[in-house]
Amino acid sequence: MSIAIPETLRRQLQDKINNKTKPLGALGKLEKLALQVGLIQQTLSPKLIQPHLVVFAASHGIARDGVSAYPTEVTHQMVLNFLQGGAAINVFTRQHGMALQLVDAGVDHDFAPSENLINAKINHGTRSFLREPAMTPEECQTCLQKGAEIVQEIAKTGCNVIGFGEMGIGNTSSASALMSQLLGIPVAECVGRGTGLDEAQFAHKVEVLEQALAFHASASADPLTVLQTFGGFEIAMMCGAFLAAAQQRMILLVDGFIASVAFLCAGQLDASVMEFAVFCHQSDEKGHARLLSALSVEPLLQLNMRLGEGTGCAVAYPLLQSAVAFLNEMASFDSAQVSRQS
Incomplete structure (x- = not known):
């Protein structure tokens, strides 16, 4: 039953979270939640279906x-x-x-x-x-x-x-x-x-x-x-x-x-x-x-x-929805052309 997670997926999910237009860790527990949901579903674009x-x-x-x-x-x-x-x-x-x-x-x-x-x-x-x-x-x-x-x-x-x-x-x-x-x-x-x-x-x-x-x-x-x-x-x-x-x-x-x-x-x-x-x-x-x-x-x-x-x-449950929404919909520094932290 245990999730067999390729380490590359974990890195990709964390990179996707870190590259959103926000300071690192600024969304707190929502970031951990987004990572967990992505790992469970083994995707960079998770969805919540028929809760x-x-x-x-x-x-x-x-x-x-x-x-x-x-x-x-x-x-x-x-x-x-x-x-x-x-x-x-x-x-x-x-x-x-x-x-x-x-x-x-x-x-x-x-x-x-x-x-x-x-x-x-x-x-x-x-x-x-x-x-x-x-x-x-x-x-x-x-x-x-x-x-x-x-x-x-x-x-x-x-x-x-x-x-x-x-x-x-x-x-x-x-x-x-x-x-x-x-x-x-x-x-x-x-x-x-x-x-x-x-x-x-x-x-x-x-x-x-x-x-x-x-x-x-x-x-x-x-x-x-x-x-x-x-x-x-x-x-x-x-x-x-x-x-x-x-x-x-x-x-x-x-x-x-x-x-x-x-x-x-x-x-x-x-x-x-x-x-x-x-x-x-x-x-x-x-x-x-x-x-x-x-x-x-x-x-x-x-x-x-x-x-x-x-x-x-x-x-x-709405917190779970928010975690998935920011992961899927929030702009990245590159897509929004926002300068990163120096």
């Missing part, structure tokens, strides 16, 4: 152990809101001309058939990982497979840039446990307030997660086993989607904390996915800054957002 945002939704057994400020039924209620076009991600994808695809990865609700909702339901929510693994090995593998299949279908539209979002009450707990296990960081340093816990609720959340990690202390550290033990159906499906999108040589837009943990899982299964990833923003969720640091990546934006749904991807 998609896919939101995976699922219910979490751990939510029944009081780790969220919201009741579990909010998960399916928000999916209905997505289908009605009323959520933040609906607004932002409409604003930026991105196709939005919704996926029932395992919500504890039976939705009426809809052309706007992919039924990839694994089960009616995971089990509580406080007492047992969240999913079976077979369920975890099915999640990875279904995530890949969804991306493969989207690829048939010509899409070459894709972002993933999520909805699932309790999924910050799942993501915090995954991050802790995969990176060897105490869970208290990974966990945040999620949907807005008060002090007592937050202390309870930390206690529950510490108990869960202690209960599974003897479990294998293999990434797939960790994902099966602590993951959500939407997180595992997103992991499979990241892997498949990289195989399709798509640009991967990585959203906030939950999506970044799904990407972490994917990266531990195949490190080359990193070459395709654009980290869109730093979430206000506590563990995200630590996770980005562990991945040695710098996000495009820091807007104190912590909504999920892929909203960070949609808000950052």
Whole structure:
């Protein structure tokens, strides 16, 4: 899956960027972004085609152990809101001309058939990982497979840039446990307030997660086993989607904390996915800054957002458009007959 890049292409792209009518490096992160997109597409004139945002939704057994400020039924209620076009991600994808695809990865609700909702339901929510693994090995593998299949279908539209979002009450707990296990960081340093816990609720959340990690202390550290033990159906499906999108040589837009943990899982299964990833923003969720640091990546934006749904991807997408536009359309010193820096 790794990009085999001729060194001559990297030099040509960098020369093209450096020879635009601007001081060297004056467009900052946009220059790095333009270089990355050109390398992914292996061209001096990249294009963004049929951008998609896919939101995976699922219910979490751990939510029944009081780790969220919201009741579990909010998960399916928000999916209905997505289908009605009323959520933040609906607004932002409409604003930026991105196709939005919704996926029932395992919500504890039976939705009426809809052309706007992919039924990839694994089960009616995971089990509580406080007492047992969240999913079976077979369920975890099915999640990875279904995530890949969804991306493969989207690829048939010509899409070459894709972002993933999520909805699932309790999924910050799942993501915090995954991050802790995969990176060897105490869970208290990974966990945040999620949907807005008060002090007592937050202390309870930390206690529950510490108990869960202690209960599974003897479990294998293999990434797939960790994902099966602590993951959500939407997180595992997103992991499979990241892997498949990289195989399709798509640009991967990585959203906030939950999506970044799904990407972490994917990266531990195949490190080359990193070459395709654009980290869109730093979430206000506590563990995200630590996770980005562990991945040695710098996000495009820091807007104190912590909504999920892929909203960070949609808000950052115009920056990707700007990077490609300046690379393709901005005059060079020679074409504009502008004198270079002496």
